[in-house]
Amino acid sequence: MTMGIVSDPAAPAAVAEDTRRAERTDRIVGIVQRQGALAVLAVVVLFAVAAFPDFRSFDNSATILVAAAPPMLIALGMTFVILTGGIDLSVGSLYVLGGVLAAWASQYGLLAAFAVPLLVCGAIGVVNGLLIAYTRMAPFIVTLAALLGARGLMRAISAEGSKTYLVGDDTFRRIGNGSFLDIGYPVWLVAILLVLGMVLLSRTRFGHAVYAVGGSEDAAGLMGIAVRRTKVWVYVMSGLLAGLAGAINAAKLGSGVTVLGTGMELDAIAAVVIGGTLLTGGAGTIAGTIAGVLLLGVIQNLINQVGNLNSNWQQVISGGFLALVVVAQTYLVKLRRIS
Amino acid sequence: MTETAVARPAVDLSRLRDWLPKYGVYLAIVLLVLYNIFFTPYFLTWSNVRIQLIQVAPIVIVALGMALVIGTEGIDLSVGSVMALAAALIPLYLGYGVIAAIVASVVAGVAVGFINGVLVARVGLQPIVATLALFVGGRGLAVVISQGQLKDVRNPDLIYLGSGDLFGVPVLVWIAAALVLVVAFLVRRTVFGRRLLAIGGNRPATELAGLPVKRVLITVYVVCAVLASIAGLLAVARIQSSDASAVGLLIELSAITAVVVGGTPLTGGKVRVLGTVAGALLMQLVIATMIKHNLQPSTTEMVQAVIILIAVYVARERKTR
Numbered sequence: 001m002t003m004g005i006v007s008d009p010a011a012p013a014a015v016a017e018d019t020r021r022a023e024r025t026d027r028i029v030g031i032v033q034r035q036g037a038l039a040v041l042a043v044v045v046l047f048a049v050a051a052f053p054d055f056r057s058f059d060n061s062a063t064i065l066v067a068a069a070p071p072m073l074i075a076l077g078m079t080f081v082i083l084t085g086g087i088d089l090s091v092g093s094l095y096v097l098g099g100v101l102a103a104w105a106s107q108y109g110l111l112a113a114f115a116v117p118l119l120v121c122g123a124i125g126v127v128n129g130l131l132i133a134y135t136r137m138a139p140f141i142v143t144l145a146a147l148l149g150a151r152g153l154m155r156a157i158s159a160e161g162s163k164t165y166l167v168g169d170d171t172f173r174r175i176g177n178g179s180f181l182d183i184g185y186p187v188w189l190v191a192i193l194l195v196l197g198m199v200l201l202s203r204t205r206f207g208h209a210v211y212a213v214g215g216s217e218d219a220a221g222l223m224g225i226a227v228r229r230t231k232v233w234v235y236v237m238s239g240l241l242a243g244l245a246g247a248i249n250a251a252k253l254g255s256g257v258t259v260l261g262t263g264m265e266l267d268a269i270a271a272v273v274i275g276g277t278l279l280t281g282g283a284g285t286i287a288g289t290i291a292g293v294l295l296l297g298v299i300q301n302l303i304n305q306v307g308n309l310n311s312n313w314q315q316v317i318s319g320g321f322l323a324l325v326v327v328a329q330t331y332l333v334k335l336r337r338i339s
Numbered sequence: 340m341t342e343t344a345v346a347r348p349a350v351d352l353s354r355l356r357d358w359l360p361k362y363g364v365y366l367a368i369v370l371l372v373l374y375n376i377f378f379t380p381y382f383l384t385w386s387n388v389r390i391q392l393i394q395v396a397p398i399v400i401v402a403l404g405m406a407l408v409i410g411t412e413g414i415d416l417s418v419g420s421v422m423a424l425a426a427a428l429i430p431l432y433l434g435y436g437v438i439a440a441i442v443a444s445v446v447a448g449v450a451v452g453f454i455n456g457v458l459v460a461r462v463g464l465q466p467i468v469a470t471l472a473l474f475v476g477g478r479g480l481a482v483v484i485s486q487g488q489l490k491d492v493r494n495p496d497l498i499y500l501g502s503g504d505l506f507g508v509p510v511l512v513w514i515a516a517a518l519v520l521v522v523a524f525l526v527r528r529t530v531f532g533r534r535l536l537a538i539g540g541n542r543p544a545t546e547l548a549g550l551p552v553k554r555v556l557i558t559v560y561v562v563c564a565v566l567a568s569i570a571g572l573l574a575v576a577r578i579q580s581s582d583a584s585a586v587g588l589l590i591e592l593s594a595i596t597a598v599v600v601g602g603t604p605l606t607g608g609k610v611r612v613l614g615t616v617a618g619a620l621l622m623q624l625v626i627a628t629m630i631k632h633n634l635q636p637s638t639t640e641m642v643q644a645v646i647i648l649i650a651v652y653v654a655r656e657r658k659t660r
Contacts, residue, residue: 087467131648138605140414140467141651144592145644152640160635266416266471279465312482319476323458326468334463 029332036325036332037275037291044298052305060301062183066252068297069186070095070245071267072290075275076197077238078268079289083201084234085214085281086139090128090146091242092264094121096257097154098246103165103256104157106172113172113251117243124150125239129232143235147265158258165256176251186248193241198286210234214281270318271296274325278333295321360602360654364617371624379631389509393577395623396515397422397570399616401590402597403522404563406615409598410526411539411559412607413459413466418594420477421451421564422571422587427481429497429572430490430581437496441572448568449561451477456557474591481583489582492575501576511573518566523612532610535559539607596622596643600650622646 074091081088098117105116124146131142158165167173178185201207209230212220221227250256275292277284296318303314375382401418408415425444432443451473458469492498503510526532534555537545546552567587575581601618603611622643629639 135652137648137651141595141599141605141647144595145647147644148592148640148647149644152637152644155637155640156635160637266475269468270471270475273468279468312479312487315479316476316483319472319474319479322468322475323472326464326472327458327462330462330464 025335029335036328037288037295040321040325041291041295041298044295044302048298048302048305052302062179062187064294064297064301065187066184067300068293069184069190070249071264071271071297072190072293073193073241073245073248074238074264074268075271075289075293076194076286077234077241078265078272079275079277079284079286080197080201080210080234081139081238082269082272082277082279083210083214083281083284084231085217086132086231086234087143087269087279088128088235088238089140089143089265090124090150091238091268092266093147093150093154094124094239094242095246095249095264097121097150098243099250099253100154100158100165100246100256100258101243102172102247102250103167106165106250107168110169110171110175113167113169114244114247117247118240120153121150121239121243121246122236123239125236126232128239129235132235133228133231154258158256162258164258167250167254167256172251173254176248176253186252189248194286194290201286206230206233211282214283216282267296267318270322273329274322276329278329360650361611361614363653364601364614364621364650368617368621368624371621371628375624375628375631379628382631391623391627392512393509395619396509396511397574397577397587398590398593398597398623399515399619400518400570400573401567401587402594402601402615402619403518403612404566405591405594406598406601406603406610406612407522407526407535407559408466408563409539409595409603409605410535410607410610411556412542412605413556413559414595414605415455415470415560415563415567416467416591417451417455417470417473417477418563418567418570419587419590420474420481421448421567422574422590423478423481423583424448424451424484425568425571426575426581426586427485427583429575430485430492433492433494433497437494437500440494440497444568444572445565448565451568452561452564453557455564456560459560460553460556478583485581485583487584489580491580493579497576498579499576501573501579511577514569514573518569519612519616522566526610526612531555531558536608536610539609541608593619593622596647599647599654602650602654604654605651618650 074095078088078091098121101117101120102113106113128139128143128146131137132139175185180188201210209220209225209227212223212225213227213230217227220230271292272284272289273279273292274295275284275288275290277288299317299321300314303317381387401422405415405418424447428443428447429440432439455466455470455473458464458472459466462469500510500514505513526535534545534550534552537548537550538552538555542552570590571586574586597619598615599605599618600621601611601614601616603609603615625642625646626639629642
């Protein structure tokens with residue numbers, strides 16, 4: 001754009017003005033793209049506070065946060081995977097599997113209740129990661145197979161889904177239901193893991209490798225980044241977090257419910273994408289993912305508040321939000337590239 | 340199945356590698372059928388074959404559309420939701436006759452496909468996200484439309500579509516077979532098919548060659564959604580009731596599996612119509628065999644996972660060579 005003006009006498013000033021404007025647009029577009037979900041969340045929360053007296057109460061906020069804990073963990077793992085340009089469809093199944101395993105293992109004590117689901121789900125994550133990194137099969141199809149395999153495994157250990165293990169360990173159940181400073185333990189745990197995730201992503205070599213692999217795998221390889229190892233690790237993390245989310249949910253419910261979790265992976269992907277992380281990899285933040293998960297959680301809560309509204313509207317509205325956000329993002333990225 | 344072929348003393352390994360992804364699925368079917376003939380009682384009875392064909396028909400129809408979309412390097416997650424939408428609309432319009440119900444469900448398919456296509460082709464979204472929006476929203480809308488109720492369908496014409504016979508073969512199977520022929524013709528003998536494959540092979544080059552890429556892409560997604568809506572219609576006709584929250588649940592996974600096992604690469608540029616049918620048949624046979632031998636559904640799911648991985652792995656080798 002600026003090329004044509006160069007011969008003009010007033011060129012330097014015009015060019016400078018042009019660049020300034022371009023930079024400004026670039027900055028604004030960048031902020032909207034990164035913090036769009038947060039802005040929408042703020043608007044929705046303000047509207048809810050104004051319209052629904054019940055929404056304001058502390059209890060309700062605590063309910064929203066506790067309900068958002070498992071999806072938040074899954075979305076955290078998914079953010080890492082998507083940042084490398086991959087996708088993990090197996091997390092919904094792993095979430096259920098983790099819950100059933102935790103409830104079953106709780107009879108052997110607190111440690112087993114966490115260790116067994118983490119080990120099994122982490123192992124499935126390792127298999128995902130190795131297949132994706134070393135055989136170059138598409139992440140979509142590998143994790144689709146893992147979705148089926150993990151669901152099969154869950155059914156195999158729960159007598160085809162008909163047996164619901166009850167949590168035998170009281171300490172384990174207290175972790176799901178107890179609270180510290182009136183905020184539930186799961187929320188504290190999730191908050192700690194989110195902070196750890198942020199530090200890992202923005203302050204460590206591994207985090208930079210994740211961005212680099214997602215930005216350009218070839219370039220990352222040429223820079224001497226261990227592309228394959230990075231890929232394996234993100235799938236392991238995703239599996240571990242999904243298993244942990246299942247364990248926490250089992251602790252909360254006091255049993256390993258076998259019928260939950262269908263479509264959980266797609267909710268997580270939706271939250272990550274709404275949070276401004278690009279599915280092509282290389283760009284996105286955990287802060288955005290937090291806003292995305294909370295946005296979906298608040299919408300669900302609002303729909304429950306509106307008594308006469310059919311709960312199925314929630315899916316319609318979530319789908320609509322997803323389409324809106326993704327379309328807006330695509331245009332913002334285009335705008336940024338042009339200016 | 341496919342592993343047995345690898346274990347065989349190979350005369351020429353590279354030729355076998357070329358041959359396996361193309362015809363491995365047929366070989367697996369033949370082996371599985373032979374096994375069943377010898378070890379499964381009542382396998383070769385007409386009533387058993389009939390049940391298997393009726394069960395596989397909706398998956399075949401959905402998988403045909405999925406194969407076209409995958410041929411353009413895309414994916415369509417919304418097919419199950421389209422089936423649900425079609426199912427929800429049928430009871431509303433059945434009062435005006437069976438034609439009105441069919442038109443209503445197909446129109447729903449066209450609408451969904453058009454939205455998907457516009458999001459992918461014009462807005463430039465990744466197919467998985469574009470169709471994810473309608474996957475989430477579409478089924479919700481369907482349940483809202485049907486008010487979450489299961490509705491019985493008593494229209495004799497519609498029931499004939501689902502459980503009637505023509506020349507001794509279920510109408511359902513005739514329809515699926517006809518659609519297979521139509522799609523095969525579309526891919527092999529029409530300009531549309533050539534353009535579709537060109538887009539999947541190399542989209543920038545196709546654009547530079549001046550082909551109407553966006554129009555073709557939108558059409559592909561519309562065709563896929565219409566096929567899914569037909570599958571939804573037939574599912575309602577077969578079970579003689581419309582339950583929007585259950586129809587077509589997780590069928591996107593079965594359809595993608597059938598396409599992938601049938602040897603269509605996820606990277607686009609190639610559509611194997613008969614392979615897709617064979618892929619659907621193979622998965623159906625696997626499930627049927629395991630049920631007949633009293634194996635649990637959990638085992639079936641794990642075996643399915645392994646079959647998918649083997650199929651994709653075998654296809655991948657050919658690509659890197």
